[in-house]
Amino acid sequence: MALSRDTVLKVAHLARLELSPAEVDEFSGQLGAILDYVARLDELDTSNVEPMVHSVEVANVLRDDVLVPSLPRTAALANAPKTDGRYFLVPPIIEG
């Protein structure tokens, strides 16, 4: 069953993804088909099963709180689309 246009636009907004009208139509059908397919998981009784996030379960991998060199500023800014040499520059976040 196709996803409604509204749902597609809502999800696209959550994902901060601008879609063309053609893409909205196409994804409406394709995502609907995929979601219909994955619904087969409902056939399985998982009421007594714990979710498995990682295949090899390690916990609390920490290091000592010791200062180590980090990426130099010039390297960090080297791929910036827009920079003043100190910061990454972006359009205004807050009006006024």
Added chain:
Amino acid sequence: MDWTDFSTMDLLDRLRTGELTSAAVTAACLDAIDQSNARLCAFLHVDRTAALAQAEAVDARRQRGEPIGLLAGMPVAIKDVLCTQGEPTTCGSRMLERFAPPYDAHVITRLKVADAVLLGRTNCDEFAMGSSGENSAYGATRNPWDLERTPGGSSSGSAAAVAARMAPAALGSDTGGSIRQPAGLCGIVGMKPTYGRVSRYGLVAYASSLDQVGPFATDVYGAALILEAIAGHDARDSTSIDCPVPSYTATVEQPLAGLRVGFAREHFAEGLDAEIAAAVRTALDIYRSLGATVVDVSLPHSPYSIAAYYLVACSEASSNLSRYDGVHYGHRAENAKTLVEMYSRSRGEGFGAEVKRRIMLGTFSLSSGYYDQYYVKALKVRRLIRQDFDRAFESIDVLAGPVTPTPAYKLGEKANDPLSMYLGDIYTISANLAGLPGIVVPCGFTTDRLPIGLQLLAPPFEEERLLRAARMFERATDWRAKPPASM
């Protein structure tokens, strides 16, 4: 001397003694790339001068009697999802068209320490999302065995490069089969290590609980060699496991007495190409002739693996790819007036269709009201799939089976049907969900002269067992072959 006539062990021996120089082998690979890459579209970026300089440096050290690393000047091609400092790393995407990482991935550092020659950057499906190579923003790689057909994906360029002998070895990444499927479709050896065996630091993330870096080679020894060079704990990847790396090359030639080879009944259901099924059954007979027992087992949750995978992988991908927002690196849309507009347009312009589809699917399944029904449900089924394997491995040592349900299909055949593309992942995907190591070796050809692969899976951290079992089969057969030169 034509390096492509030698086994990887022979090639390495000759590089170590200097009978073949790294410069000569590297130059031969670069010439092969010049000759074939326009046709195959395997490499995205090659720097001839830099590659030869690396090779000459290794040769100079060897000539001075200085110690040289495990790989002794062997050229290795690199899938374009592995960060190499200062070199273009596009991940097959327009989003990162001009991106040059400020650091080396852990596996790149390991290759440099081993004195490999980094040969060039290979093509792949965008952000490693795809099973055919057709999702690359820079053109689809072609299968060296038939230029009209897919080499498989997402490590399409690395597989084609090794199959066409443009390189003796390559690195790829495997999240749902992206090393194993191309290896099978291109007639070479490919291996996905246990999750956590190889550091993911510097691997551009697709799905963090599924991704692993692994080798392509022309034979099992080559895979053992590359794995030995790149495996091991790395403090910069907190999912990297701190346990010793055995010397895989020291044991790979030793057969396994009393080997129990399993096959899953569910893998031989309808939908499997008859020639592939026959070749895999013949492989099981070969194992019997080598003294192994062959046991059928059941993996009852197999039919649910694709659904579980795509929910888990796309959910993780939607999170991992949120970093591409036009702020720190990558494509930024022009003339955006607000921050949100900049994010949305940059991502809309920079990503291809499949990437957008997976981000959308992942975002949906993580969203409020759907999270339990989709994402958490998939994680529970993931545990059931892992339990199937744990149970199976109580009575078998390795699980053998097909790699893909069909041989290499024609480019364009599945392009408009994403779900049909996903269904081709049926044999490889469970190993990523369960974290198991897997290897693919060639086991035959179809009547159309297309390669057929055999997959072996083993319990976690049993790469040594896997390599030895694969080598037993390889030694008893003769499927190692080069595609016709006319291709």
